[in-house]
Amino acid sequence: MDSTDLQIIICGSAGDGTIAAGDILKRAMARAGYKVIAFDLYPAEIRGFGKCVARVRVTTEQVYSLKRRSDVLVSLDDSHAIEHVGEVRDFGAVIFENAPIARLREGRHMSAHVKPGQVPYGLAQREVCERATSSSRSRNIVVLGFLARMYGLPVAAFHEIIADKFKTKAPVVGESNIRAFDAGFEAATAYFKLDDVTLGPPSHVAEGADTVMMTGNGAVVQGCLDAGIGSFFGYPITPATTIMERLAVEMPKAGARLLQTEDEISAIAATIGAGYAGSRAATATSGPGLALMVEMLGLGVMAEVPCVIFVSQRGGPSTGMPTKTEQSDLNLAVFGGAGDAQRIVLAPTNVEGCYRCAGKAFELAEKFQTPVVILLDLYLSNRYETVIFSKDNIFEPNCSKAVEKQDPGQAYQRFQLTDDFVSPRAVPGDVGGMHTVTGLEHNELGRPSDSGEMHTRMSAKRHRKLEGALAHGDLNICKRFGDEGPVDVGILAWGSTFGESLEAMMAAQAEGIRCSAMKVVMLSPLPVDLIAGFLADCKEVLVPELNYEGQLANLVSGQLGRPLSRLNRVTGAPMQVEEILEQVRALAKGRAAA
């Protein structure tokens, strides 16, 4: 049994320590050398008795999404966990509190809901915990000990992570939680393992690289820091806030500056001001904030100012569903604003991609003197993955096109028309580079001009300079996976949905369907040729997206005029692998029948 693929759900009420238990579980498994993907669901309310779900998938091979079916369900509160029993596969396990709970209405106890084929383990969570720690607060840790014994999880790693987690509290707290873990472990010796859930040895980690576990937003922060971010301006909004919160801790340590502004308009305005002054500058927001920012984004395009805008999407329109995931701001990110205002838009598909895109965004913004939007979504922002970082910094510290020595008396042309449409750039403080930039159409000097000829030439400049972005180094703007050559079904996906698409593709291949999947990372400018090449190989094309209209499908069919099948979901939850797979099967069959 070498390859491991184990997914555990922990479900409880706010206050049960559900998320904390999931956190310890994923950190311990990552520390022991496994690959981990995890995504938590919180109640929208700040306090109260909402449902919390922690899902942790532990593997040895690289995987790209969570599984629909889990191997083990741990209930810390049956009233919430019962809904999730159906997610447990046959011969998987359900672990619940077996003490009769008097207040529960009839039929609300887990024991009545475990399905035939699933293996129930009733554990006296409270009692075990109280005996070990004289309180029932650490029930969540007791179940971790139980899991460790049942499935052979690495005990030492758990001890380390638990000690780590409580190290800011009084020593007794850590000790009592370790006792709770050990009590759970001990309790499990009394159980006979009837499920077929197993854990193999961990994966090997390459030398010279660092494995860390982080969220998409955490990776964005790391990317910003490694790329040498100088200034950040933001206004809090879920699910982007944690980017600013982490940067607020880290940037001052590095001597960089961060400001919480009065709104998103000022956040991007200050970002553009800072970009103009030569600092690597960024802001982060969600759809409602981006809606406020687009006028300024247009100014960034017109005045050719480098700046980076992270956008973590949530359910929309308007205030929408702040704690639910969606991919419905593609249109706004790509097209938002007045006039012909093309900008660069990147959408990473996993946590490692968040890191790379974040750092590359500063390079691209500087090199092409334009705003760069990085589109994330709540699912990607908040989910944890183990990521392997190379030990060297992969980002270029300076990509600005320098002003060459000028003849004295010759006026500096900020918007000089050049072969690659990028003009040499001076920033305030540079001798002899004085100029004024403006949102008005302008000539090469930057002076306002509304001649038809000038507007035509400058419009071409602003668009054509971005062609270079399609060839920027060390960044997959678009990549095909799976079968090569002609295929029955091709899946075209972007953002976090690509993970599920890839899993669905592999499942389809296993069923004998010729299938490949392409991720589109650069949404603007769109790598039309690469996409066209892929589509030409596909008999059928499926575009799964978490939006109602099919925004990527519209973007691609608008440029390529090719019929595409769409799969759109707006449930606020990530796309399900099975949903995609079902469509792939149907499309493959439709073809076969034809």
Add this chain to the structure above:
Amino acid sequence: MNEPLRPVYLEEKLEEIRSDGHLAYRSKSLPTWCPGCGYFSVSEGVTKALKELHIPTKDVVVVSGIGCASRFPFFLEAYGFHTLHGRTLPVATGVKVANDALTVVAVGGDGDGFAIGGGHISHAARRNVDMTYILMDNGIYGLTKGQTSPTSALGFKTSTTPYENRDQPLRPLMMLLSYGASWVAQAYAGHQHHLKDLIAQAITHKGFSYLHVLSPCVTFDKTNMTYANLDLQVRDLPEDHDSGDLMAALTAANAPTPALGLFYREERPTLTEAMDEVMRAAGGEPRGGLARSA
């Protein structure tokens, strides 16, 4: 500010202008303002003040919004950013945060500052961003050809208030004083020398300096804030005005006719100084100049 009257000889005047040195601060583009517009005095005042203070043009960034007043950066030899309507202050804040070695001057009109951009003033003021904000108040929208503005007087007829303006005008000085601006003064475009002196003081002040300039729009206002009317209304702040006393400043700002001079001044840490403190608290090292992470 009351200059003794003496004849002006053209040759003498031209020589004085050429040798003065402040032309180096003037751009090669000629202002596009209407002849007689108050903004000429302000631009003259800024060039002279910068020259007097010996600030190199390469270290000056003039940030503006949209409006006649906001055309300002084009007429100055310095770095300039003509931004969006109302967004002068946040862009200027970004410039200063990015590089605190730069001298940042924000300029704009009354509509730009108090209507569309009204939400930003309080924050730039309370944060004490080390910059100078020169607000050119003509009580009207000039660029869009004569609509009412938040500082238009009651009873003023404009193209969008054909039956007279009935909205109470704002009181900019009182607002800025209560927002926490650390330097607040008022000048009049008709009193050029005084205006220039106040601009120089404003730029010298460490922190957010707000200079309100009463500046007639000769094209779209023939009845209200005209030179003729303002010449009669304006007066100096009393000799004994204490610019360290916030309440006295508020009282002076509340007077029915506009007083000219420095209303209020206080010393306190600027935004970037506060950021340096944050860096020290975090164990980092403030370096000044261009912001970047080490």
